[in-house]
Each structure stands twice: as structure tokens, then as C-alpha cells.
Amino acid sequence: MATKLLGLWFGLFIAVSVHASPTIEHWQTTNGARVYFVPAAELAMIDITVAFDAGAARDGTQSGLALLTNAMLNEGAAGLDTDQIAAEFEDVGAQFSNSSQRDMAILSLRTLTAQSALEPALAMFSQVLTQPDFPVDSFKRIQKQMLIGLQAEKQSPAAISSRAFYANLYDEHPYSAMPAGNEKSLTQLSIDSLKAFYQQYYVAKNAVIVLVGAVDITQAKQISEGIAAGLSTGNAAQALAPVKSLIADKTIKIDHPSSQTHIVMGQVGMSRADADYFALYVGNHILGGSGLVSQLSNEVREKRGLSYSVYSYFRPMRQLGPYQFGLQTRNDQAEEALNVMKNTLQNFSDKGPTKAELIAAKQNITGGFALRLDSNSKIANYLAMIGFYDLPLDYLDSFKSKVNAVTIEQIKDAYSRRVDVDKMITVLVGGKAE
Amino acid sequence: MLTKFKKIIGLLFIVPAVVSANVSEYQLDNGLKLIVKEDHRAPVVVSQVWYKVGSSYEHNGITGISHVLEHMMFKGTENLGPNEFSQIIAANGGRENAFTGRDYTAYFQTLEKDRLEVSFRLEAERMRKLVIDEAELLKEREVVAEERRMRTEDNPHSLVREAFNATAFVNSPYHHPVIGWMSDINHYQASDLRQWYQNWYAPNNATVVIVGDVEPEAVYALAKTYFGPLKPETTAQVKPQIEVEQRGKRTIEVKAPAELPYMMMGWKVPVVNTVDQEQAWHPYALEMLAGILDGGSSARFSRHLVRGDEVAASVGAGYGLFSRLADMFLVVGTPVKGKSIADLQLAVMAQIERLQTELVSEKELRRIKAQVVANAVYERDSVFYQAMQIGMLETIGLDWQLSDQYVDNVQAVTAEQVQAVAKHYFQDEGLTVAELVPMPLDGNRPAASIGGRHGY
Numbered sequence: 001m002a003t004k005l006l007g008l009w010f011g012l013f014i015a016v017s018v019h020a021s022p023t024i025e026h027w028q029t030t031n032g033a034r035v036y037f038v039p040a041a042e043l044a045m046i047d048i049t050v051a052f053d054a055g056a057a058r059d060g061t062q063s064g065l066a067l068l069t070n071a072m073l074n075e076g077a078a079g080l081d082t083d084q085i086a087a088e089f090e091d092v093g094a095q096f097s098n099s100s101q102r103d104m105a106i107l108s109l110r111t112l113t114a115q116s117a118l119e120p121a122l123a124m125f126s127q128v129l130t131q132p133d134f135p136v137d138s139f140k141r142i143q144k145q146m147l148i149g150l151q152a153e154k155q156s157p158a159a160i161s162s163r164a165f166y167a168n169l170y171d172e173h174p175y176s177a178m179p180a181g182n183e184k185s186l187t188q189l190s191i192d193s194l195k196a197f198y199q200q201y202y203v204a205k206n207a208v209i210v211l212v213g214a215v216d217i218t219q220a221k222q223i224s225e226g227i228a229a230g231l232s233t234g235n236a237a238q239a240l241a242p243v244k245s246l247i248a249d250k251t252i253k254i255d256h257p258s259s260q261t262h263i264v265m266g267q268v269g270m271s272r273a274d275a276d277y278f279a280l281y282v283g284n285h286i287l288g289g290s291g292l293v294s295q296l297s298n299e300v301r302e303k304r305g306l307s308y309s310v311y312s313y314f315r316p317m318r319q320l321g322p323y324q325f326g327l328q329t330r331n332d333q334a335e336e337a338l339n340v341m342k343n344t345l346q347n348f349s350d351k352g353p354t355k356a357e358l359i360a361a362k363q364n365i366t367g368g369f370a371l372r373l374d375s376n377s378k379i380a381n382y383l384a385m386i387g388f389y390d391l392p393l394d395y396l397d398s399f400k401s402k403v404n405a406v407t408i409e410q411i412k413d414a415y416s417r418r419v420d421v422d423k424m425i426t427v428l429v430g431g432k433a434e
Numbered sequence: 435m436l437t438k439f440k441k442i443i444g445l446l447f448i449v450p451a452v453v454s455a456n457v458s459e460y461q462l463d464n465g466l467k468l469i470v471k472e473d474h475r476a477p478v479v480v481s482q483v484w485y486k487v488g489s490s491y492e493h494n495g496i497t498g499i500s501h502v503l504e505h506m507m508f509k510g511t512e513n514l515g516p517n518e519f520s521q522i523i524a525a526n527g528g529r530e531n532a533f534t535g536r537d538y539t540a541y542f543q544t545l546e547k548d549r550l551e552v553s554f555r556l557e558a559e560r561m562r563k564l565v566i567d568e569a570e571l572l573k574e575r576e577v578v579a580e581e582r583r584m585r586t587e588d589n590p591h592s593l594v595r596e597a598f599n600a601t602a603f604v605n606s607p608y609h610h611p612v613i614g615w616m617s618d619i620n621h622y623q624a625s626d627l628r629q630w631y632q633n634w635y636a637p638n639n640a641t642v643v644i645v646g647d648v649e650p651e652a653v654y655a656l657a658k659t660y661f662g663p664l665k666p667e668t669t670a671q672v673k674p675q676i677e678v679e680q681r682g683k684r685t686i687e688v689k690a691p692a693e694l695p696y697m698m699m700g701w702k703v704p705v706v707n708t709v710d711q712e713q714a715w716h717p718y719a720l721e722m723l724a725g726i727l728d729g730g731s732s733a734r735f736s737r738h739l740v741r742g743d744e745v746a747a748s749v750g751a752g753y754g755l756f757s758r759l760a761d762m763f764l765v766v767g768t769p770v771k772g773k774s775i776a777d778l779q780l781a782v783m784a785q786i787e788r789l790q791t792e793l794v795s796e797k798e799l800r801r802i803k804a805q806v807v808a809n810a811v812y813e814r815d816s817v818f819y820q821a822m823q824i825g826m827l828e829t830i831g832l833d834w835q836l837s838d839q840y841v842d843n844v845q846a847v848t849a850e851q852v853q854a855v856a857k858h859y860f861q862d863e864g865l866t867v868a869e870l871v872p873m874p875l876d877g878n879r880p881a882a883s884i885g886g887r888h889g890y
Contacts, residue, residue: 042475045811074731082741086732091801093808112808141744144770148747151693154875155590257691257875258588260580292508292520302517305576308584328584360525367527370546374476375815 021373021396024383025217029228031204036383037211037220040376044113046213047380050129050227051388053237054105054201056179057318062193064181066201068142069194070100073107075138078131082138085124094121096128102175103318104388105201113214122223130230132198134191146186153180157262157328157429164252164427165264169322173243203234208387212380243268243320251426261334261430262326265341267423269314269323272389279414280314282406285361286353287345288312288325293360299344300327306337312345318389323419332433338426346421352412366400457824457834458650460657464666465638468657469824469834470650473817479646480817481553482542483561484825487634489614490536490607490758491672498614499630501534502571502578502622507541508532509570512563516570519556526552534612537758538829539634544818547647554660557642561635562664566627575619582613590692594870597688598698602866606677606759636667641828645821677702677760683862685869692872694747697775699782700762702864703753707831708760717755718843719851720763720859725802726794726852727751727765727785732801734785745773745781758830762866763859775869789856793849806844 025037059065074096075082089096094111107129111121153159163178170176181189209224246267270280281289288296288311300310307327315321325345329337353361373379373396386395456472488500510516523530523543530543543553586592596611603609613619642661644653680702706717728735728751739746749767769778813819824834 040475043811043814045808045815083732083737086730086736087801090730090732090805093804093806095808095812110812112811117808141741145747148694148768148771155692155694155872157588255876258583260583260588290524292517293524298517301577302573305573306580308577308581329580330583360521364524364527367525367546367549368529368544369527370477371527371529371544374478374544374817377815 021399022379024386024393024396025220026387026393027221027224029204029209029225031228031231031233033204033207033209033224033228033231034387035209035211035220035224036387037217037224038379038383039214039216039220040212040379041214043376044214045376046111046113046118046211046215047376048109048111048125048213048223048227049210049380049384050107051208051210051384052105052202053103053206053318053388054197055101055103056177057102057174057240058197058201058237059174059177059181061185062189063177063185064146064179065185065189065193065197066105067100067179067181068139068146068186068189069197070098070105070107071142072134072138072194073098073132073198074128075142076133076135078127079133080127081135085128088124089121092117092120094124096125101179104384106384122226126227126230129202129227134194134198136191139191139194143186143189146180147183149180150183150186157256157258157260160254160256161262161264161326161427161429164254164429165266165324165425166322168250168252168425168427169246169266169268170243173241173319175243175317175319175321199232200234201237202231204228204231205234205236207231208384210380210383210387212376212383240319246420246423246425249423249426251428254427254429256429256431258429258431259331260328261331261428262328263334263338263341263426263428264324264326265338265424265426266312266322266324267420267425268320270316270418271318271320272316272385272391274316274320276414276418277316278402278406279410280418282358282361282365282403283348283353283411283415284312284314284323285365286357287348290361290364293364295348295357296325296341296344299340300337304337304340306333306340310341330433331430334428334430338428342421342424345419349415349419349421352408352415355408358406358408358411362404362406365403369400458654459834460654462637462658462662464662464664465636466657466661466664467641467828468654468661469641469643469828470648470653471643471645471820471824472648472650473645473814473820474647476817477547477647478544478817479547479550479644479648480542480544480821481550481557482540482643482821482825483557484538484540484641484643484829485634486537486639486669486829486831487539487630488535488537489610489612491634492607492610492614494610495618496614496622496626496630497610497618498578498612499618499622499626500539500634501613502574502619503627503630504532504534504539504541505574505578506566506571506627507560507564509574510565510567511560512565513559514556516567519560522552522556528552536608536612538826540825540829542818542821550644550648550653551656551660554656558660558664561637561640561661564631564635566624566631568624571622571624571627575622578613579616579619582616582619585613586611587616590688590690590870590872591696593690594688594696594698594868597686598700598866598868601684601686601868602680602700602702602762604678604680605675607675608677608759608761632667633670636669637661637664638666639669641825643821643825643828645817645824675759680864680866684866686867687869687871689871689873691875692870693875694768694870695775695872696768696870697766697778698866698868699765699779700866701860703761703763703859705757705759705761706755706836707758715843715847715851716855716858719847719855720753721755721844722799722802722847723789723852723856724751724753724763725805726789726798729802729805734788738785739767739778739781743781744770745777746770749778749782756827756830756832756836779867786856786860789853790860792853794852796849799847799849799852803845806841810841 310327460468752764
């Protein structure tokens, strides 16, 4: 065993030295789950992520269904109750977590690779994944907690603005609803609908399994096979409807007894597989994606002291995710700050970046590329993204050269086609000026 | 092998340094401490500069000044324009930021390993050559005021926490918030900032922590080049400000626009820094006690209060054993709909009483210890976290090697010791309780009824 690991470690070391990024091993389990694996022998631990195309975009009319289904998996499985499942993981120091957003529903396990920990943790993980019991008392409790979560949203201007932004941006599209659901939809959910959702979407052909850790490829194959074995083969989820572009500008003002106004502005952005991905990514990096040195931070914070945080980002998703701008400022400055933000975007759309700005952005993105892959957990996140969105296996290897190839003209062209400053959803949540 | 041998020689004869596992420790002639931890998993390096100053060094009238100074550290030096520091780091592919706490102010960059020199050159510059410009300070006061509005004024839980600390701590500087009171933020003068900088920013008050794919001797040489020429400073003396003994339970209400009730309970407890030899195990027993209550989904709070009795929508226990001054053991939570704050407090107290009267089972102890052992491995997945641990311990006046001994110290805790600290510290005399009383968000309707409020 020791020799094997040592051999593996040298193999990895050479791979890291030669290529910029780790070599990704990829295969399918017997029943069709896609697996992505990177060995990492240095720490005696493993990170396992199983991602299903079973996020809130699959809720249909039952908003909150995907999240509640995901949250129920470790509440009862193979006859064990919540307490027993939690103890089974924690007795060996393993960490189980689950989460569900719009595209992905995720189950994760982090455990030591000593057999005394790995075996019981893996056994429990696959039971939770493949034999959930959906006990009724847990269902009622989590339903209640989600309703309390909705109440908590109402005392957070950030949460209020986010909900309003998505609702108005996506209108009839499944992305418009929040994964946390709403009061009405949550109270109407039933255990039967959760079970049906689970049976349809938690299937091998709709799953991506990611492993990063101190096991060799033979062990990784055994583990992935073991995890997937209890899943029915099923089918991949159907393609989501495309997102429609905004046809008009819209401003939504919501009163809230806060001293600041939270502003969220934006429109439909790009998808993970977008042809304009790199031009838009690098462009936005300069405009509002690079923290303290971005144009937005310079205009809003550095020059005028209007906000602590100001940002813009694309959230690439299966379909077109949002392109979102935001800041928070004292109520009486809200109009001024919004204008500065809009003008900065307008100016960038018209003129594009300067040559110096583009060089600086490329230096920042490519010069710090290794930082994106400096831990097992970061590598695991990238593998999940690559697998889930069907990105090429050389995505990480080619990332730097694709960034370096972006030109000022490409950024201007992409912004002129994809970003319309006159058609924005703008949400303002805040109080009156004092 | 040869390299290793050379390193040991170097340690013994050239610099007064210590090596534990893969950590090397150095001190420059001007007093600057350098700690290098090798982690060769990825070609990156994290560079952190820690100063022994934070909100617990501040007095009334200038609260938050450590934090606003942290902001001003990005606003220009004798040789760098405003924001130029950040631009240079960005052009080198780096990520950077800074953070201020009660007991420390720290600055960090993460870079590819061959760029460490950039970090040292810039950090050495702003360690002694900061320029506080009046106009920049006026703008930055506004930015910090916005930060405070965002973090505190418009966040009901933060408002409760602030009032809670100000009630529990009378003369300990943990009384005031790290970000400072708004009135103080609005009145910092450039001269205040210059004085604060002069007092605390010097090589003999700083620890540089480097973790990553580096060779310690090379880092040491680089540190001598850039930090070596800096002059030390006679730093101000910190008064002990030992908190007066609490003589009875303190209870407060905080009214704020909110939907949900919320409560905090805190008992005065010691930390590693404040116990004598005989009580050295107390903080570790309290750490174990926190794990028994809230160490995962199988722990007692989740098992009995969230599930089981279903009295809490959320409830958590918190204890940090590493701080400069004595602190509190916290329990915070929100009751489920239909239950009151009083119900939640009674349920929490029932768990405390159980710890006082009943020995924790071996099975539970083993489970928490297993988590501690595993976490010590998981933490090594992050170079940043490893640097944080070292820097924080050094800066609060402890030895960084305590982080290596942490697992052993927790492993040594017995069920009897958990019971002993439960009995000793969880008494009403040292208890402070704060409750959020939700006020209507729309100003028109009464807030949700939350039941009786006269419980524990």
C-alpha cells in the first residue's frame, strides 16, 4: 500500500510540474454516472461530491421541492433515523453536507482515508444517497424550518433584493423562483411529491461523481461504483427552456426600515458553455470583478466613498445566468450611487477597456491561476463544474491561453451584443433619507 | 537530506530558531518575528503580516481606530499612491486583503510562489512609511460608516451582539465593537491615525507568517533584505484591563425591526491565556463541552433542541479558547414558531444542568475527539488557514506550537473534567442574557407575537 501511494505521489508531482493543472481521470460507472477523479496523496483524506441535475430549476410549480428533497436525504435512510445517521458519520470524524441551488443538487462527504473511517463513512454516504426513507416527522420539521427561513429573509435587505431581482429578471423561466420556495408553495408540498422527485432525478445518468483525495485509481473506481450502485440508471434531466432577454427597463422599489439602500441591478448574462465566455469574463473582471482595483470600485468606493462593497459578476449557469451589479449605500445617496454605477457600465460598454487595463487583468487572472487549484476542496469544486456542465477535460489546462487570447475588440463586441445598458432590472430596497 | 542537515545547523548556530515538523522560526535584529511553514502541495505561498493591535487596545472615543487604520494602509505610502499597493499585487496575480479583530490586525497576500518578494517589498514599505492624507481619510470614514451600516445597523443580530458585549464586559475592552461606535467613526482625525500607526506599526510588534511551497532559509534571506532595515519602535504599554468580577445575572432587551426573535446567553469563562498551571485544562474542557452541545448534527443541541423537543429553529454554542483576554462561552438561538425565547432558554438550561449532574458518556467523548483528530487533517487542506492559526496564536501572546498540541490537549479531557467546568462556570453570577424584541418591519402592524418573555 505504501509503495503504491508513493508511486502515485511521484506521478502526480510530475504531472503538476509539467502541466499547469492536475490530470483529471474520467470514466463512467456501470449504470452510467460520470466520474471525475484527481489523486491527492499528501493528506490522508478524501473529498467526494455527488451532483445531480436536480436543483430548483426542476421544481416546476412546486417551488422549494428540490431543496426540501435534498435536505431530507440524511433524515432517514435504510431504517436509520437522523440521530443514527449523524452519529455514524461523526463517530469517525466524517463531514456530510447537502445543498441545492438552481442547477445542481449536491451531497458531499469529507472523510479520513484510514480504513476505520473510510469504510463506515462511505457505507453511510451511499445509504443516504440511495435508500432515503423520507420520514414524516422530519418532513414536517424541515418544512417548518424553511418557513422560518423565509421569515428571516424579510429582515434582510440583501435577501429581499435578491428575491425581487430573480423574480423580475426571469419572469416565467424556472430560474425566477428562489430555491427556498415561498410560503404558499412550501405548505403545499407533500412527501409523495418529494419521493417522486427523488426517483426521477436522483439517478445514475443524471449524476456526476467527483473524488479528490488519497486513494489510487483502482480504489477510486471501487468507491464510485459503490456509491452509484444503489442508484437506478434512469435518464439525464431534460434540457431546460432557454432564457428570454429582457425587453424593457424596469425599476422596483421596496420599502424597508434600513439605514442603507441595497441596490441590485442587472440583466440576463451567460451560460457555462457560452461562446462569449472568456470575452465577457475578462471584460467584467476589469469592470467590476477584480475587487479593489476594478473600475466600479474605483468610481464608487475609491473616488467617492459611497459604498463599502460594490461588485459586478456573471453567474454562468446551464442556461443564461444573471449578470448582476450591486452596492449598498446610505439612503440619501442611493440615486447618486446608482447613477455612478450605471455610468461606469455605460462608459465601459462604449469604450471597452484600455490596453493597460486588459494587460493588468490578464496578469491578474493568469498570474494567479495556481491559487485556484491549491487545495483539494478547490479542485473538487472545479471537477464538479467541469463534469456537471460538460466542459472539456482540458478546461483548466487551456484556461490561461484562452484568457490571454482575449482582445479589446472581442470584449467590446461581446458587450455590444450581450449587454444592453438601457434594459436593466433595478431593485432598490431601503428606507427614506433621514 | 543535505538540505535538511544544513537547515538544522543554521538553526543551531546562525539564528535563534525553532523547528517543529515543517515549521521554521526566526527573529530579525529589529525584533520582527518570521515563521515559515512548508507546504509543497501546490506552487503557491500565503504571506501574512500580523500586528499586535486591535480593538481591545483601544479606549473610548477612538473605538474602531485599528480597523480604519487597516483601511488606510491601502491608501498610499511615501513611495506608493492610493490603491497602488492593490494594483501591484493584482498585476502579480495575487489575492490580498486584511482583517481586524479584537486582538490583532493582519494583512495578507496569496501569490504564486516565485512572487513572494513583491509581498515583502510592499509590506515593508507600509510597515513604516504610511502616509495618512486628510482627504483620503474623510472618504474612508464614509466607507467605514457604510460598512458599519451594512454589518451592524441594518442587521438585528449584530445589534443584539453589540449590546450584549457592552453589557457583559464592563471594563474589559471586549466591551466595544471591533468596527467602533458610529460616533467615533465620524470623528477620527488624521492626527489620531498617525499616532495609532506610530504606536503599533513596527517590526518589533509584527509577526510575518509564510505558508506554502517555499524554502525557509530563502524566505529568511528575503525577509532580512526587506524588513531588516526597518527601525524598531518603543510600542505603547497595554494596561491589563482585567474585567471586574460579575456579581449577578444581567438581562437586556434590544428592540429592532425584525421578523424573528433571537437570544444570546453568555457565561464568563477563562481562555488559555488567562489560566494558571493548575487550571490549564479548563479551556480544553470547555472546548469539549462546546463540542458535546454543538459539535455536529449528532451533538445534543441538534439532537434534542432542534430535533427531539423541536424548540429551536436554530441554536449554537460557541467558545474560543484563544484570545488575549478572558471571554465568554456563548449560546445563541431562535425558537421555532409557537415556542418562546423563554422556552428555548429553559431547554438550553436543562442541557447545561444535565452536564452539571451527569457524566458525559465515553461514546460521546470519543465522537468529539474523533472529530478533533479528523479536523486537524482537514485544516491542512488550506494554506491560508494554517497561516491564520500560527499568526493568531503568536499575536495574542501564545506559542504557535500550541496548535500542534491542541489535539493532544483535547484528547486528554475526561468526562469528570467536563462536569467540573460545567459546574464551575455555568452559574448565574457570570451570566448575561440578551433578547431581540422584533419591531414591525413596515411600521404599521405589530410584529409577530412571540409568546411570554419572562422565562429563565
